[in-house]
Amino acid sequence: xxxxxxxxxxxxxxxxxxxxxxxxxxxxxxxxxxxxxxxxxxxxxxxxxxxxxxxxxxxxxxxxxxxxxxxxxxxxxxxxxxxxxxxxxxxxxxxxxxxxxxxxxxxxxxxxxxxxxxxxxxxxxxxxxxxxxxxxxxxxxxxxxxxxxxxxxxxxxxxxxxxxxxxxxxxxxxxxxxxxxxxxxxxxxxxxxxxxxxxxxxxxxxxx
Ligand SMILES: C[S@@+](CC[C@H](N)C(=O)[O-])C[C@H]1O[C@@H](n2cnc3c(N)ncnc32)[C@H](O)[C@@H]1O
Numbered sequence: 092x093x094x095x096x097x098x099x100x101x102x103x104x105x106x107x108x109x110x111x112x113x114x115x116x117x118x119x120x121x122x123x124x125x126x127x128x129x130x131x132x133x134x135x136x137x138x139x140x141x142x143x144x145x146x147x148x149x150x151x152x153x154x155x156x157x158x159x160x161x162x163x164x165x166x167x168x169x170x171x172x173x174x175x176x177x178x179x180x181x182x183x184x185x186x187x188x189x190x191x192x193x194x195x196x197x198x199x200x201x202x203x204x205x206x207x208x209x210x211x212x213x214x215x216x217x218x219x220x221x222x223x224x225x226x227x228x229x230x231x232x233x234x235x236x237x238x239x240x241x242x243x244x245x246x247x248x249x250x251x252x253x254x255x256x257x258x259x260x261x262x263x264x265x266x267x268x269x270x271x272x273x274x275x276x277x278x279x280x281x282x283x284x285x286x287x288x289x290x291x292x293x294x295x296x297x298x299x
Contacts, residue, residue, distance in 0.1 A: 104218040104259055106195060110174045112259045113152070117176035120153045130242045130288055134211065135159055137281055137292050138238035144206040147171070147230050149196050150213030154181035157189055169205070171196045197222070201229025210239045214269075215252055215260040221272050228276040231295045237277055238292040239269065245284055266291050 135156070140146060142164040148156060151170035160168050168189040172178040178193035185191045192199070197217075208227050217223040227237055241248055245263050252260035264272070266284035269291045273279050277293030284290075 104216070104261065106173065109216055109259045112256070113172075113174035114176040117153065117174065117180055120177065120180070121155070124155060126155065127242055131156070131159055133288070134238065134240040134242070134290060135163065135209075137290050138207055138209050138240070139236045140165060140207055140209070142166075145169075145204070147205045147208040147227075149208060149210045149227065150216065151181050151191065152177045152213070154184045154189075154191070156209065156211060157181070157184055160189065161186075171199065197226050201226065201231075203229060204232050205230045206232065206235050208235065208237045210237075212241055214239050214241070215248065215263050218261055220261075220264060220269065221275075224272050224276065228295055233295055235295045236292060237273065237295070238281075238290065239273075240291075241289040243288070244286040245289055246286070248289065263289065 140160065140163050143166045145167040146160060146165050146169070148168055148170040151172050154170060157168070157170070166188060170181055170185065170189060170191045171194055172181060172191070173193070173195045175193050178191055182191040208230055210227070214220070224237070231237060241263070243251065245265065248263050266282040266289060270279045270282040273291060273293050276295060278296050279291065279293035281290055281292040
């Protein structure tokens with residue numbers, strides 16, 4: 092597919108535009124959401140979300156994954172989103188052990204002790220994939236798992252981001268390419284990309 096405005100080497104996303112874009116969508120986000128529980132289950136299984144783990148939810152939006160974390164009895168969730176209106180809705184849903192921070196994830200120092208980091212339906216809004224992966228590696232303990240996932244296939248995803256969202260998105264990388272980027276820090280064991288989902292996941296090999 093030819094999507095000239097979705098060149099993934101283009102890095103001209105202004106974070107203020109990202110905030111404005113998602114703040115505007117926030118009030119209708121949960122109403123418009125199409126939630127496929129089977130896909131989310133598969134993604135969270137791959138992400139190794141199980142009882143007792145500490146999770147970093149990157150770009151949590153309105154907190155769509157929160158009930159799943161609770162169900163899986165995780166020990167802690169730090170959920171971060173840059174858009175205040177998204178984060179506000181997430182914060183209203185959050186109960187311990189879930190905490191919400193309204194920040195640019197890349198402006199926060201990694202703590203090096205999380206077990207799992209999940210970027211769900213959000214990766215194309217980060218203009219520098221390698222920079223983000225490096226920054227997320229800094230949050231995980233050695234052996235901790237990073238999972239970048241979408242509940243739609245790459246073609247649908249790029250179509251989805253070709254309209255108004257083109258201003259605040261870059262083209263999604265093919266899964267093998269993203270796996271190659273992760274490979275600098277992670278042992279990648281999952282790179283799935285089909286018509287209806289996209290999952291790249293691996294465990295942290297060394298500290299950066
Ligand atoms: C498509 S939404 C997905 C939200 C949520 N994960 C979901 O599946 O409903 C993308 C989210 O990424 C957030 N975001 C974009 N850039 C970010 C950044 N640098 N730091 C934190 N959040 C960011 C946006 O504010 C937005 O809420």
